[in-house]
Amino acid sequence: MPGADAGQSGATGPAQTASAAESSDEPTGHIEAAPNGIFAAGDSTGSPDGTGEPDPPTPAEPSRRRLGWRWAARGVALLAVAVTVMMIALAIGMRSNDAAIDNHLAAATATVLSVSPLRTGVEFVDITGTTIRPEGGVLYPGLLSVGQQFVIEYSTLDPQIARVAGRTSSVGTVMITGTLVITYLVTLPLVWFCLHRARLPLLGLRRGPGHGGPPV
DSSP: OHHHHHHHHHHHHHHHHHHHHHHHTSOOOOOEEOTTSOEEOSSOOOOTTSSSOOOOOOOOOOOHHHHHHHHHHHHHHHHHHHHHHHHHHHHHHHHHHHHHHHHTEEEEEEEEEEEOSSOEEEEEEOTTSOEEOOTTOOBSOTTOOTTOEEEEEEESSOTTOEEETTOOHHHHHHHHHHHHHHHHHHHHHHHHHHHHHHTSOSSOOOOOTTSOSOOO
């Protein structure tokens, strides 16, 4: 009947209006603009890499005082390395001179002309009658004094290479070992103390990507 249909349509009209109003409150899925102008949707965390974790803080540069302590440690370490290289070179040279003398051995009586901390000057006459004054002095002089005479051993191929008779590089090895021991006993504590004050590694190497630690 026309009247009934009209009544039914009039009854359902307010319900449809309410349903439409509720549907308008549901999210439409569109992207809203953030206040800073960056478009974001859903559960954006705001981290630059999108992992949700904030960037680690940038480490502060070490102070000049700390850098100065590290350079002091480097200087002491460099001194220890230099002394070590010198002692190794000296040991090699002594053994080379001993080999040259032993392979072409001759002996003579020598006289001490001068004594200094770095050189003991001597004079002797070789088997050819030539007076020899070794430019580098005599090897392993010990406690020789000026004017003292002693037996010297030298190489007939090169009389400039001469040593006190009966002494070899083993005498020099004791001196080299003692020098190295004293060097390390002095320098190692100094290096440790300087690095302790600097709180920095000796070499100051930077870590590559993926190591996670801050650069030093």
